[in-house]
Amino acid sequence: MTTPDKDRIATAFDEELAGSSNAFGSSDAFLREAAARRHAPAADGSPRGLALVAALLALAIVATLVLVARAPRATTAPAHIAKAIPMSSVTLSSITMFGDSGWAVGATPARSGATAVLRTTDGARTWIDVTPGLGKAEGVVAYVAIDPSRAWLVTSSGVDGTNRVWTTADGGVRWSVSTAPKMAFIGSSLFFTVDGVHGWLGGAGEPTSEFQQQPIDIAATSDGGKTWTMVSRSTGSSADTTPGAPSVDCGKQGLSFFDSRSGWLTGGCLAGVTFDSTSDGGRTWRPQVLPSPDGMPFSTDCDAGPCSLSAPRFVSSVFGYMVLDDYDNVHDSHRSTLYVSVDQGRTWSPRALPAGDMRVTMVDATTGYAAGGQTDPWLYSTSDGGQTWQPVAAGISLQSPLLDCVSATSCWALAPVYNQPDSSSRLYVTADGGRTWAGLSGPEPSPSASASPPGVSVKGWKIGAVGAMAVIPGVVYALYAPPGREACRARRTR
């Protein structure tokens, strides 16, 4: 053979490659791996990983400079990709899970106080900082998680008040940014999208005393956040209030939509609650009748302290729910009421909750949990759409947790930590409907001075010379002063 021709070279390559196909496996498996890689931390310490991170960082810096220089203009910027951060190193303020994947906002050591946007793919055990490249003095003011891959953010610049909306469809690897109308953001987050295409952004302005009134601007998008249009404005002055704008009464507390046209704006104050609805995508609003829990006027119920009304949330094509909290500031007590709708929000019925100051998470039209309260038990479950509630023997005591449930058995509880200056929340997870909880935030903090007094037996433990003791399932913390020393020491056992 003296002249290698095309066929023989191709055949030679074929023979050479014949044994390598096993290393590749199937295309499906490869693509699943590729998808996981898109959502996984990029930095692995290897030269390849470091090179990739360096490239991403460079891209982020360049994109940020471009954005600052050329805004406003819709563009795409890569996220700041960082290593996976263990849950013990972050402090979350909000969490939204979809199975084992989810989103959160919170603080990380690297961001020194600035809010970070975080994403997990391992059930909240580790987090990836996917915060887009924000400008100087630009902070996250609201976010909405749509599914495991899609999320929207609103950021506001402390320099010139510019607001921007960031959207991602790939778990925060890439963000698209657009400029939102200028508006104030005071109080609750009023940001919602029904489908990742139609979205609304409410900017609540300076309230009057005790939130008796609060102006609001509402902007909307119908192209996935690329462009935003101001659709209504309520200022309290007829001169610049748009026709059909929502009521200026009460502090603005929640904004949500059932579809691209039907939505609600909720508010609460000493004088009662506001419950305005729209059927034209937010352009015009009208008060919707909401029966009070006890037949008394809301103005009477809320007179002893402010009321608050959460935004309706729909978990099926017809079933929605929201929670009214009536606070009595004279007796420091709450009365919570669940409202449910089985007709897409056209009518709402009150259902009593087992305790006050409760937050409700419905998994579907029948199954849900209520968490909070001022005394134990702090967790209740329902299997009949909130008509009856059963206490759950949780085995751990949490105060005012934010509960996020993805199924009838799997929930995460984000509980604030009191008397701990360096930590403001801890995350727990359950896989058995709340009967047992595992802490994801690392070792439990040492007990505070308010822990059980010396000499008191706690769940079978006798305290001798120790100063205080606290027990969570399987772990005992003891605070004691060694002889001859003034400083206390904390000990932990299992």
Next chain:
Amino acid sequence: MASAARADAAGGLLAEAAKGSEAAFDELVAPLLEPAFKLAVVMLRDPEEARDALQEATFTAWRKLGQVRGEDLFRAWFLTIVANRCRSVTRTRWWTTLRMPIEAAPAAHEAAGADLDLRRELGRLPASDRAALFLFFYMDLPLNQVGRVLNVSPKAAKSRVHRAVTKLRLAMQEVTT
């Protein structure tokens, strides 16, 4: 009509993928995985490393989808990323492959012996030459696309193919004489 429909479909997929649809991206890239993997094996001579390089390249492609200009160029664009990744791996390797002389097995017949010689000589070519031959002879890419994948002009691609074939021819003449 059929190719126009395919182009429309590919264009639609590309647009969807550029908007962030992972499903569209997977559909777009799936038919290219096998040839891209083979290209990586040809260039790196190591199937495991080739698979890693292809994963890296697929991730890069996802992130840089916005740079594709025209769906008909997607294949060449993707293969370019794979080839670049392979070159980068070769450059940053902290180890080198020690190649032992291959003892030719007794040929069952003349053709088999000849193919063994050809395979041995192909294996001795540098990665860039192997890639050029693979793209041109195995994948049947036109020279302009071979050049695009290898980051050279079509004329340079033609020269590289010619040079590689000449090397093979000379080497095999030496074997037979």
